[in-house]
Amino acid sequence: MSNPSRSKWPWFRFTILFVVFAAALGFVVHRSITGTSTDQRTVLHVGHFIPEDAGTVALEEIARDYNRLHPNVIVKFQRIPRSIYYQWFRTQLVSDNPPDIIQYNLQQDVSLRQLISRHFLPLNELVNQPNPYNEGTALAGVPLVKTYVDELSGRVAYFPEMGTYFGLPYSARTLRIVYNRDLMKEITGDPDYTPKTWDEFVALCERVKTYAAENEIKLFPIAASQFGVFLVSNESFINVTQKLAIRHDYNLDFDANYPLGTTLGYLNRNWDLTTPEIRAGFKLYRQIGSFMQPGFLQFSDSDVLFQFLQGRALMMIAASPALNDVADFDLGVFRIPGIPRDDPEYGDYVLGPYSEAAHSTTHPFGIPRSTPHREIAQDFLLFLTSQRINQQYALATDQVPVIRGVSSGPLAKKFAPDPDGYPYGLQPRGLGRASSQMTFARSIYLLFRPDGGIDAFIRNLEANQYREIVYRDAVVFSKNYQQNLRETDVALTGRYLSTDQADPNAKSEIARLTLRQTFFEMDALQTADVLSRQTPDGKTVPTPRQNDP
């Protein structure tokens, strides 16, 4: 016989269960939307791609420091593997609930610039005010932008076409040769041997080859991937094309305006792949390639790192001293020496060692517009970029500091950019955009093959319609310029109509943005003009001067 009172129990139990579930769900959703933890503290989410463990540990410590100062805020860092970073980055920005702070990496991806300008908060006000966390230091009262070693002069934190800052960099990267000090001592007798000239560098590489042959061991002068070959060789390539760049500096500003100016110069036939200076650069590529491990074009960066750490190469190229974390031998560092003006073979093409002053700070942290914690995010960025905290980070990670007055470890010191020197020359590898660069990279194997060489390489590029591909990339440049001009136009109109023109600050801001747009528009119009004189198959019609009736 059934008991009527008992038959109600299942219903009652399910109701209780449902209420508890609904309350829990609501609580979790509320937390995830507002970023508020159980005890009403704000949780600030920060996404980054710093791969080194030391970096992650240092950031966690900085988060704890911030929490001690602001007990109501918990900073949670999330490390994103580089392999999935771009997909993650794009997905987060278009989602409704991205992290409150995201580290970004631009390189030359124009579409990323557009994504950032749409989704990130402009930081102009923040960078032009003193960082309150620098109180009591020599940087007290100094506007944040001036506290940076490069005054944020690069095009990563600052978008000159919009006159806007979108991020605060936390990394400084310069290319250096990193070497195994034990091996260097074995081979040269001096663990700190540093070649001073290009010839000495080449001689060192030859010496390693001889040493390996004499001792019958598998040891190569330099471990590199395809990208590494470009990085090592570019150091000399931009040396031997310096005078060529200056010869075509039509507006006398000593600036090749990379990559746009070089791309337009190539399309205009100011120079081509057979120009002696460019051929000299290819010759240097080929020379460097002979010092690398066989099959280097097939290796990934992690393969190369493994080979170097296994002691199978004396040197490799690196952009930061982060290797120190993983190597079980002592590391030495030197800058790849430049080709001097008195070099018997290349001297006529060379101005001298190039300046690294334009090597700006990078990998900035920015704030998505949709964060509900805008003010806290800004405050944390100020904390992160204060002198004391950057010092703490630089020492803990042996990274190059980004803030003035911060000292670095002995290895990081050697990565500090050297501002002395001359401007860059031209780099055909960097012409156009991704399509041109991939075409160049796909043909480069011919340069290194024993049966290949410079002519075979150039012939292959021509057979692959390289000029046509560069043309198509320049068309994309042009479209991007137009898109950008449309947006900056409307933003300028908005600023003009929403501010009081009698206010001198408002007017001066409009003047500043107008000037940025003027420079950008001159580039856009020149691109359109050069393209108008090309046919898509790469033929060039007369230049503007010849075009005069």
Add this chain to the structure above:
Amino acid sequence: MNTPATMHPRQPNWLGCVRFVVGFCGALIVFNPGNSADVAEESPGWELLAQYRFKEALLAFEQNSATGVDSKRSIALGEALSRLVSPSYNEADLPAIVSELEQIWQSNSRDKAGLWAGYYLGRIRQNHANAKADYDAALTWYERVATAGGDDLMAQTARLKAVGLLLFAPLDAVLTSEERFQQAQDLVANISEPYLQMNALLVLGNGMFYRDAAPDRVLPSLESAWRLGVTDPTARAQILIQIGNLATKVGKPHLAADCYQQFLDEFPREKRNQMVREQLALLPTLPADE
């Protein structure tokens, strides 16, 4: 008994004249077709546009359109511009946007909204990625705005844009470099707002460089631009080097030395320092520049 006349003693005739003049001027201000008061600035849409928040701006203008905030012409302009840069924009939207801007222009081409509309009709011809740019049509629109707007800031901005097209753009109009320079110089002479004048002089100087003008023709434009005040650091660095190099070429070593030295003082950590130091060292010691 006090009469009205004694309560308010007759005022002298000159005061009446002053009142008349003041009243007339007031009426002119109210009814002046070029007056900016008819473009209201209350809609949050404008501020959102300034922050590149185009989607939200469009929503704000649509809401303002319903609630009657701001003048209809201003809101119509705001909506058209927001639609032009909205993430959901596609090429099929363009004819309607152009038509809206043409209506604003045609109903009054001399007020602020009308001038902005005319300016954007030129910008669309110049900068629309999906349609082929028509630089000659853009130039025509800038000339219309310049004519309609007189001294208005929009008209001066249109002149600045026209200078750029004349010197750099692939125009169908057959013009010699000399004709381009002359027309551009005439436009620059009609820009009085200092920051726009400075921009126009920079475009003129760089456009002359681009068209291979002799250094002595380029130098005055860049010098004039410099005198008007360039605050942007990147631009300052570039112009100082350009004037220094031009002055070297035309035989003004003192001017060149001043520019090079100022560059080195202002930009102690710059990739072009070594080049500039060498140029400075090469300068001959000569009597003062004329």
